[in-house]
Amino acid sequence: MGDSIYLVNNFKIENVIFNNDSELNLIKTLDKKKINYYQNIKELNLSDNKLYFLNNKIYDNANDNSNVIYTELNNYKFLLMGDASKEVEENLLKKYNLIVNFNFI
Numbered sequence: 123m124g125d126s127i128y129l130v131n132n133f134k135i136e137n138v139i140f141n142n143d144s145e146l147n148l149i150k151t152l153d154k155k156k157i158n159y160y161q162n163i164k165e166l167n168l169s170d171n172k173l174y175f176l177n178n179k180i181y182d183n184a185n186d187n188s189n190v191i192y193t194e195l196n197n198y199k200f201l202l203m204g205d206a207s208k209e210v211e212e213n214l215l216k217k218y219n220l221i222v223n224f225n226f227i
Contacts, residue, residue, distance in 0.1 A: 127151050139163060141177060141189050171195060176214050177206060186210045192220070 126148050129135065138152060138159040152159045166173045177190035188204025190211075201220065203211055214220065 130155060130157065139166070139175070139189065141175070141187050176201075176218060177210060179210075179213070181210065183207065190214055192218070 130151050135157055138157060140161055162178060163175055165175065171193060174192040175189055176192055177188065181187055185205035186207050188206045190204060190206055191202040193200050
């Protein structure tokens with residue numbers, strides 16, 4: 123979670139979504155500032171789009187516990203990996219049968 127406490131203390135934050143409850147210092151700060159937080163959610167509706175939170179496994183490496191978000195926008199598929207490693211990416215691609223196409227403009 124790197125600089126998350128700094129962000130919470132220095133910017134207006136309304137809601138926080140994180141993957142698991144291993145960030146006890148962040149949770150204490152959010153509680154003190156009365157900021158809503160959500161853990162282990164599966165999906166989030168944003169207007170006509172959905173964000174799917176795919177990473178629900180707990181890894182030994184904190185970066186691998188990052189939120190991994192999948193969404194589709196205008197017929198493009200996005201997998202947002204946070205700080206998760208290639209190992210997590212490979213696990214999720216296999217688990218959810220996601221096909222990877224790298225098209226760079």
